[in-house]
Amino acid sequence: MNNSQILDEDEVLFKPIYSSGKGFYILGAALSAVFLFGVAMFIRQLIYGLGETGMNQPVTWGFYIISFVFFIGISHAGTLISAILRLSKAEWRRPITRMAEVITGIVLVIGGLHPIIDLGRPDRMMHIFERGRLQSPLLWDLTSITAYFTASTIYLYLPLIPDIALLRDREGRFHKLYKILAWGYTGTEKQKHVLEKAISILMVMVIPIAISVHTVISWIFSMTLQPGWHSTIFGPYFVVGAIFSGIAALIIVMIAFRKAYHFEDYLSKFILIISGHFY
Amino acid sequence: MSKYGMAIDLNKCNQCGACVTACKLENNVQIVSKENAAMSRVMQWMKLATTSYEGNYPDIRPVAMPTLCFQCDDPPCTKVCPVRATYKRDDGIVAQIYPQCIGCRYCMANCPYDVKVFDWFKEDQPIGYEKCYNPDVSVRPKGVVEKCTFCIHRLQKAKETAKAEHRKLNEEDYIPACAQVCPAHAFTFGDLDDSNSNVSRLKSDYRKFTLQEELGTLPKVFYLSAKSK
Numbered sequence: 028m029n030n031s032q033i034l035d036e037d038e039v040l041f042k043p044i045y046s047s048g049k050g051f052y053i054l055g056a057a058l059s060a061v062f063l064f065g066v067a068m069f070i071r072q073l074i075y076g077l078g079e080t081g082m083n084q085p086v087t088w089g090f091y092i093i094s095f096v097f098f099i100g101i102s103h104a105g106t107l108i109s110a111i112l113r114l115s116k117a118e119w120r121r122p123i124t125r126m127a128e129v130i131t132g133i134v135l136v137i138g139g140l141h142p143i144i145d146l147g148r149p150d151r152m153m154h155i156f157e158r159g160r161l162q163s164p165l166l167w168d169l170t171s172i173t174a175y176f177t178a179s180t181i182y183l184y185l186p187l188i189p190d191i192a193l194l195r196d197r198e199g200r201f202h203k204l205y206k207i208l209a210w211g212y213t214g215t216e217k218q219k220h221v222l223e224k225a226i227s228i229l230m231v232m233v234i235p236i237a238i239s240v241h242t243v244i245s246w247i248f249s250m251t252l253q254p255g256w257h258s259t260i261f262g263p264y265f266v267v268g269a270i271f272s273g274i275a276a277l278i279i280v281m282i283a284f285r286k287a288y289h290f291e292d293y294l295s296k297f298i299l300i301i302s303g304h305f306y
Numbered sequence: 307m308s309k310y311g312m313a314i315d316l317n318k319c320n321q322c323g324a325c326v327t328a329c330k331l332e333n334n335v336q337i338v339s340k341e342n343a344a345m346s347r348v349m350q351w352m353k354l355a356t357t358s359y360e361g362n363y364p365d366i367r368p369v370a371m372p373t374l375c376f377q378c379d380d381p382p383c384t385k386v387c388p389v390r391a392t393y394k395r396d397d398g399i400v401a402q403i404y405p406q407c408i409g410c411r412y413c414m415a416n417c418p419y420d421v422k423v424f425d426w427f428k429e430d431q432p433i434g435y436e437k438c439y440n441p442d443v444s445v446r447p448k449g450v451v452e453k454c455t456f457c458i459h460r461l462q463k464a465k466e467t468a469k470a471e472h473r474k475l476n477e478e479d480y481i482p483a484c485a486q487v488c489p490a491h492a493f494t495f496g497d498l499d500d501s502n503s504n505v506s507r508l509k510s511d512y513r514k515f516t517l518q519e520e521l522g523t524l525p526k527v528f529y530l531s532a533k534s535k
Contacts, residue, residue: 076448077409078426083346085420087411147409147424147449154389154408163388165412251416252382252521 043288045199050287069144077147091145097272098138099172099244100265104273105131105179106237109186110230122293126284127277128183134276135176164247171243175236182229185222188212241269309398310456311498311526312485313508314372317533318492321370325484325493326352329374332457332483334439334446335423337431349423351375351454352484372492374484375400375421375454376517376525383413383422391451398498398526399456407450414451418521422453456495457482477503498526 072079082089108127112120142165143149159166192212195205212218245265248256285294329335329352336349354370361367381400384392391407394400414422428448439445442459446452464479477496485493496503508514513530 076425076427078342078347081345083426084414084424085346087414087424142410145410147411147451148407148447151389151406151408154406158389158406160388160390163386163412165386165388165410247412250386252418252523253415 039289040293041194041197044194072144073149077145088145091141095138095141095145096244096265098134098141100241100269101134101273101276102131102138102175102179103237103241103266103269104277105129105183106233107270107273108277109182110233110237113226113230114234119296122290122296123277123281124186125183126280128179130273130276130280131179132176132183135172135179139172139176164243164250167243168247171236171240175233175240178229178233178236182226182233185226185229188222189214238266241265307396307499308497309499309526310377310461311398311496311505311509311528312374312456312482313494313505313511313514314527314529315492315494316371316529316531317513318490319372319488320490321354321368322489323354324487324489325372326350326354328483328487329454331438332440332443333454334443335452336425336429336446337435338427339429342427342429347426349425349452351421351423351452371529372484373419373421373517374527375456376419376523376527377454377456379524379526380522382416382418382521382523386412386416388412397461399458399461400453401455401458402451402453404444404446404450404452409449409451411451418518418523419525422451424451425449 068079080089080091105127108120109124113124143152146152155166155169159169161167188209189212191205192209192214195202195209212222242262242265245261249258249261251257281294284290330337330350333351335351338347338349342348352372352374355373356368356370358369359366360369377398377400379394379398381392381394384394384400387393388410389406389408391403392400392413393403409424411424414420414424425446425448440459442463460482461480465475468475468479477500481495485495494505494508496505498506498509500506508530509528511530513532514528515531516525516528
């Protein structure tokens with residue numbers, strides 16, 4: 028890939044990679060402050076006990092488990108956009124595939140951490156791995172989220188390789204990092220062919236994994252005897268809800284990026300398709 | 307193999323609360339602060355659960371029944387524990403392994419009777435309470451789930467005594483604290499597999515009922531009441 032293939036209009040895509048504006052640093056500092064406050068509160072919870080969260084009997088699962096379900100649910104947007112739309116050969120997905128996949132990767136990490144901070148004894152977390160009972164829905168959930176995170180991260184990385192190669196050729200910031208990550212990709216026909224095949228295999232694999240993830244999480248609830256939870260609708264209910272919330276999260280991210288980085292040329296058509304009036 | 311069960315006669319129970327107190331002292335259950343009690347975090351393995359109110363204002367009286375872990379034969383809590391911190395023993399008692407528990411509270415979410423108790427805080431106990439601790443029972447740290455175990459430490463002691471004296475375990479050797487202190491003798495505890503024991507005979511009583519039978523948990527603690535449920 029040589030630079031002559033890049034059109035001059037596309038330069039706006041590279042701008043946020045090479046320079047960060049003031050707004051970026053201010054936002055980063057503000058969010059880091061919130062994050063540090065969260066860490067401080069978690070340490071407080073570790074010292075005093077889970078009662079700090081306000082949970083009590085008989086409702087022993089509160090904010091943490093709800094957040095867990097929500098964040099894992101949002102991750103389905105990535106699969107829908109990149110895998111399912113790729114399978115159905117919808118070309119209008121191309122501008123947003125990357126954003127969707129990154130959202131998936133991030134929220135799976137966030138969601139996967141939530142059951143750990145919900146534990147009464149997080150120092151005994153290794154008990155699940157050493158002496159776990161596979162009959163428990165929590166173990167099924169652990170297995171499926173790990174599988175989904177692995178598959179999704181690889182599925183994010185593989186189509187990213189040609190773009191990282193592009194950045195490597197431009198010789199700017201983080202050049203060494205891009206050199207390692209691009210893995211020697213030079214855009215030859217053979218390499219393109221191999222990459223296409225790998226992406227296709229993953230695309231077919233990721234769809235059943237993704238659907239099973241939220242189904243398995245719903246079974247954490249529906250395998251109990253509690254009224255309102257003990258129902259067979261939970262599997263499809265959670266997956267459909269997840270796709271809805273995931274697309275909503277994706278739209279919010281898209282609107283923010285479009286405004287912040289001036290991507291109007293690339294994202295306007297999609298926004299029109301989805302909603303119609305966000306300018 | 308023995309299968310321990312209990313019958314609680316609600317027509318004899320006068321809701322004095324001696325069973326609640328005895329259980330708390332026998333098993334080193336934490337005393338929580340007033341703020342936590344107001345937030346429904348009272349820790350009671352045996353509780354007097356109010357089922358209804360009787361009388362007219364201003365003479366209203368709650369009607370309560372002693373509720374403890376029913377030691378189900380098909381326990382929903384053991385099915386979902388991810389680390390096997392709760393399991394059903396051969397003698398029918400559903401045991402709790404405190405060092406194994408990771409505090410995920412899944413068993414609490416699945417128990418239909420709400421009898422599992424969680425250590426939300428580890429609070430300073432009133433002065434002198436530590437002196438009353440039962441040396442046979444462990445004191446739980448914060449963050450684990452605990453529940454009634456039919457005073458299994460008493461069973462272990464009785465078994466060891468019987469073994470040392472080269473005799474078999476008799477029925478009167480082992481009785482949980484709640485059943486022992488009841489002044490109205492409302493509790494009948496014993497071996498459900500032994501057809502001669504009192505509790506086995508009460509199983510066929512016409513007044514017998516168990517809570518939430520339709521869930522199929524097969525509880526081994528049943529109630530006897532001549533009044534309508």
